[in-house]
Amino acid sequence: MMSDEQRTRKWTCDYCTYENFPSAIKCTMCRAPRPFQSEDIFGLYDHHQSAENASPQAELQLGASACQRAASPPSSCKACTYLNRGRDKSCIQCGTANNLHEHIQPLRISPSNADLAASLPRSRNNSPPASLTNLENSRRSKESKWNCIVCTYENWPRTLKCAMCGNTPNNLFSQASSLILSSPERDVQNTSTPIESISQTSNNCEYERKLRHLRRQADWNWLNACNGVIEGDPNPVEVYLSSGGDPARTLTASEVAILNRSSAFDAGHTLVHLAIRFQREDLLAILLSQIEGSGSGIKRVPSYVAPDLAADIRRHFATTIRQRKGNFPCNFVTELPTFALPAEVDELPAPVQEQLFTELLDKDAQEQLESDPAVINWSLDLTVRLGSRLYALWNRSSGDCLLDSVMQATWGVFDRDNALRRALAESLSQGGHVFYPRWKEYEASHASFLQYSLEEGQWKEDWRSLLSLAGQPGTSLEQLHVFALAHILRRPIIVYGVKYVKSFRGEALGYARFEGVYLPLLWESSFCVKTPIALGYTRGHFSALVPLEPYSRLDSRPTSQNPDQMQSTFLPLMDRDRKLLPIHFLTEAELGREEIILRQWLDVCETEDGILVAQHFITKRPLLVAQMVEEWLNHYRRLVQMSSAPFVRPLPIQDYSSDGDTDEE
Incomplete structure (x- = not known):
């Protein structure tokens, strides 16, 4: 309740210090509400009685409140000498700010100091001793204010954000984290890198100056390569590697700060880490091939030069x-393309053409297939006069090499999505009742020739093993799988392989049974096409064998009524001893009719030297394949321009290989 004296005297506004009449409910000057007036509860309290019965902690709090009341004496204004009350923040007469309240700090006792305060001796007037006040002031002096690096406003130590602009400084988080870290961890943080010491300063100008200094000293080839991996751009990566850059180099904290993408870059990451994290398979292939012992060297296949088009081709094939x-x-499959090297390759200068074949072909497989006794390109009549030389494309050496080589021979890409393997597994599983009898009869005839036989349970077990291999990506496949692929592709498959599988020392390990012709004998011949595909088999590894397109592809004049029908190359159906290649999975009734069966399923003709060959027609490429080949070929065209420029530069060599795979099985 308000007393009569309080009702008749004027009241002062707490906001503008204007002195209002007693009847005013709001301030006449600023319209602020009238402060709540109540009884003086401190005057009703018996200090002497409470001092006798109070606990030491209560006495300490009582002394603190007394100090606060005593610490607010009237003060005169420095400008007009008007005598103001101690709690007034500015002079009532002239409005000059009174800084007295900034120097008068109320006593604050933290819980950690409560026991200490309770144990200290008390003075006669029940006020806290000077030692406790000095302790509190010493604690507060250690907590200095911090300046905002954006607006330079001075904030209290425990303020998480700037009270003026709301900015959160970096050094505030480092200071907060140091409060919860042990001292050894704080020492490691304080002595790590220069950029971390920059972040500890509160001067924004100094931070920018040191950051600019680091940018001037930075290796921008390396930093651009890191950005190139994130953005999927191979050009800066190739520039970095061609200049002698280390693919195993790691990012430092200073470089991460310069890149200014904390969500993408972390200290200690290499280009390989970034390529794996952001799924850049083509760039990963380049990087892994540069690391010693991780790849097969310099390889540049069309699907790696144009990875987006290659992915579109695989999706279309599915x-x-x-x-x-x-x-x-x-x-x-409903579409039956045949891949061949573009005829423009033969028009490139010799140095560029040599580099192209080095980066595209599997030189080891090519040498093994052409070495004595030669399996491919052994007839000059075929290679020179008919222009039917075969080239072994480089292939990944995982257990999927058979499927990859089939996809290369048809679409020019690898079976990365395992679409062809899934089709193979489903065909053998659902059509097993048709494949199994012919497979069993064929294997039984070979077993009887070697004078051994198997029981029905063993045949079933072997069949289940073949079905299991077909459905497991990365596992090697057998003859039955080549036979099934001929049915999926609806065309013959001719495998030119070595006679014996040899070790790395050249020792014969066993007889290689893959060489021969695989026909889709379980289909009607009218449902299939007669243009075969060719594969090479060397030391447990398959490679696609493709020819160079005929020169008529470069001639704009029509050679026939059908513009899509091109000239053909020729695949031999005999070995160099003029013996017919074996036809796999023939029944006993079909044995002895091999040449008739070949003429039924293939366009067979005979050369002037008496070699039985099959026509291999080269049709117009699908649009996506044509775009991929053109983009791949443009790289070597640019090399020709560089070599013929007024100031000739050495031809750059960049690596395109598989992601982690090698040439060796």
């Missing part, structure tokens, strides 16, 4: 797979 209805539920 849409062409269908399943035949009826008694033989086998998968088949």
